[in-house]
Amino acid sequence: MSTLVQKYGGSSLANRKKIEKVADRVQKAWDEWERVVVIVSAMGDTTDELINLAHEIADDPDPREMDMLLNTGEQISISLLTMALQKRDIPAVSLTGSQLGVATTDRHQKARIKDIDQDRVQEELDRGRVVVAAGFQGVTEDNEYTTLGRGGSDTTAVALAAKLEARCEIYTDVAGIHTCDPGLVERARCLEKISYEEMMEMASLGAEVIHPRAVELACKYEVPLYVGDAFSQDEGTDIGEETEYLEESVITGMAVNLDDIQINLRGVKKRKDMLSKIFETFGEAGINIDMISQLMNGENKMQLSFTAPAEDFQETEKILKSREQSWNVKNWWINEDICKMSVIGPGMRSQPGVAASVFNLMQQYDIMVRMVTTSEIKISWLIPTADHEKAAELVAREFDLAD
Numbered sequence: 001m002s003t004l005v006q007k008y009g010g011s012s013l014a015n016r017k018k019i020e021k022v023a024d025r026v027q028k029a030w031d032e033w034e035r036v037v038v039i040v041s042a043m044g045d046t047t048d049e050l051i052n053l054a055h056e057i058a059d060d061p062d063p064r065e066m067d068m069l070l071n072t073g074e075q076i077s078i079s080l081l082t083m084a085l086q087k088r089d090i091p092a093v094s095l096t097g098s099q100l101g102v103a104t105t106d107r108h109q110k111a112r113i114k115d116i117d118q119d120r121v122q123e124e125l126d127r128g129r130v131v132v133a134a135g136f137q138g139v140t141e142d143n144e145y146t147t148l149g150r151g152g153s154d155t156t157a158v159a160l161a162a163k164l165e166a167r168c169e170i171y172t173d174v175a176g177i178h179t180c181d182p183g184l185v186e187r188a189r190c191l192e193k194i195s196y197e198e199m200m201e202m203a204s205l206g207a208e209v210i211h212p213r214a215v216e217l218a219c220k221y222e223v224p225l226y227v228g229d230a231f232s233q234d235e236g237t238d239i240g241e242e243t244e245y246l247e248e249s250v251i252t253g254m255a256v257n258l259d260d261i262q263i264n265l266r267g268v269k270k271r272k273d274m275l276s277k278i279f280e281t282f283g284e285a286g287i288n289i290d291m292i293s294q295l296m297n298g299e300n301k302m303q304l305s306f307t308a309p310a311e312d313f314q315e316t317e318k319i320l321k322s323r324e325q326s327w328n329v330k331n332w333w334i335n336e337d338i339c340k341m342s343v344i345g346p347g348m349r350s351q352p353g354v355a356a357s358v359f360n361l362m363q364q365y366d367i368m369v370r371m372v373t374t375s376e377i378k379i380s381w382l383i384p385t386a387d388h389e390k391a392a393e394l395v396a397r398e399f400d401l402a403d
Helices: 016-032 046-057 063-087 119-126 152-164 196-204 212-221 274-284 310-322 354-364 385-398
Strands: 003-008 035-040 092-095 102-104 113-116 130-134 137-139 145-147 167-172 193-195 225-229 237-240 253-257 260-269 292-296 301-309 331-335 339-344 371-375 378-383
Touching: 003 016, 003 152, 016 035, 016 063, 035 063, 035 119, 035 152, 046 063, 063 092, 063 130, 063 137, 063 145, 092 119, 113 152, 119 130, 130 152, 137 152, 152 167, 152 212, 193 196, 196 212, 196 237, 196 253, 196 339, 212 225, 253 385, 260 274, 260 310, 274 301, 274 310, 292 371, 301 310, 310 331, 339 385, 354 378, 354 385, 378 385
Parallel strands: 003 035, 003 167, 035 130, 092 130, 102 137, 167 225, 193 237
Antiparallel strands: 102 113, 137 145, 225 237, 253 339, 260 301, 260 331, 292 301, 339 378, 371 378
16 A cells, blocks of 8 residues: 655644644645655754753753653644644544654664554554654653654654655755755755765755755665655655766755864874774764864874764763873864865766865865865865855855756
């Protein structure tokens, strides 16, 4: 039987009028598909408001209690949307993450999905109901509530679509995947389609329309994925297998990320196990390290720089302070004044000169490049935050990313 999973973000459910419009779109899907599941986020800024409230009560809230608190946000959304559907005579039922059967690891606020028990959702779908379920949340083997961190609702939707062998549609407040952020570059083009590989790179590098964890799951389980505007009839973007491009299409898109920090360590003792010790420590803390640069000097020491999400600033600072003696590193600092820019495109595999074009631009317009990393289909570099708007316009013009 044909099954559709739709996901609606918090901005699409911010008030009564928007909830009614989402219900209209779900009704259309219900008319066209045999089985429909809707995954929703908390309304509007509810999650941020709950986080702020928690920090008014406690300087360092307990992660378990934060998950108990944040689980309430999606429950409001699922109930209200289900009521809106029932008002339209559509049989619908709301389910929390635990009722949906989302089993997770036990890392509070950054849990990962281990499995989804399909029994309850299949039972409701067999009864002809639309299932409206909470994204972003799950439950451990010990019956503890958890949340999945950033992009959790996207991940829930794709994971469930994989289990149900369904198509997955992600609805946001923008019309699909653009060549670059329309808020930074006017007339950025909406892509008709993009490959899993390119989308994973763009998402991981700062394109915020869909979370990289969700794209990774879609790629792994070959879930047909679509991203579109919840309130527009304009066509969005299909994400799938490798896309055929014209020979001259070197760059697919650009990502601009203002949500990273740069960690700098100087005078790190040169030891075979030092790098593994450093990055194991951050990994055990659940901090995702991205760009890494290492420079050796003649004193048997090294200089090390790497980036991490800005949301992990406090935990990163704790680690560095606690490891000063064991790592023998007293000269360290964290730079928050950075923007990570990236260009992504499969054409870079066969067509040289992209890096030269990028850094010629930065030099010509006196924009300092602080760090660089590359892969087969991407180049990323750090610049001062103040220069990101100018740099985005320059790169978009250079690589024809806007109309």
